[in-house]
Amino acid sequence: MSPAAANGIAPASIAGAPFAGSRLAAALLVVCAAGALAALFLFDPASSRFFPPCLFHSLTGLHCPGCGTLRAFHQLAHGHVWNAFRLNPLAMLVLPFAAFELAFRKRLRPLPPAVVWGLVAVVIAFGVLRNLPFEPFRSLAPQ
Numbered sequence: 001m002s003p004a005a006a007n008g009i010a011p012a013s014i015a016g017a018p019f020a021g022s023r024l025a026a027a028l029l030v031v032c033a034a035g036a037l038a039a040l041f042l043f044d045p046a047s048s049r050f051f052p053p054c055l056f057h058s059l060t061g062l063h064c065p066g067c068g069t070l071r072a073f074h075q076l077a078h079g080h081v082w083n084a085f086r087l088n089p090l091a092m093l094v095l096p097f098a099a100f101e102l103a104f105r106k107r108l109r110p111l112p113p114a115v116v117w118g119l120v121a122v123v124i125a126f127g128v129l130r131n132l133p134f135e136p137f138r139s140l141a142p143q
């Protein structure tokens with residue numbers, strides 16, 4: 001029997017483990033997000049070598065669904081919402097919903113499969129459409 005259990009006090013590692021673990025995970029997430037935002041604020045992905053280039057774009061010359069997202073977040077961090085939207089409209093449309101979910105949901109739950117497949121279809125369609133060489137789809141490519 002441990003000394004803490006002998007005193008009638010549960011060890012902190014057992015008593016508060018689930019709550020403490022989620023708090024620690026949340027704190028780590030906030031620290032990592034703050035670090036990523038600081039890096040995106042300080043270094044422009046369009047001109048800095050701090051961020052790696054898109055491998056898909058480097059290999060194919062095509063824009064993947066995520067192309068322009070880092071540059072968009074950099075623009076957003078500097079308050080240039082329209083420039084951010086022009087770089088990756090899908091990311092800028094999804095961002096408010098993702099931020100709301102992360103900020104106000106006490107517990108993240110898995111999305112229903114139909115929603116997940118719908119999102120996958122939207123991302124794939126966005127990736128295909130933004131590579132078409134005529135308007136209005138050409139406007140979906142990073143600009």
Ligand SMILES: [Zn+2]
Pocket residue numbers: 054055056057063064065066067068
């Ligand atoms: Zn890309």
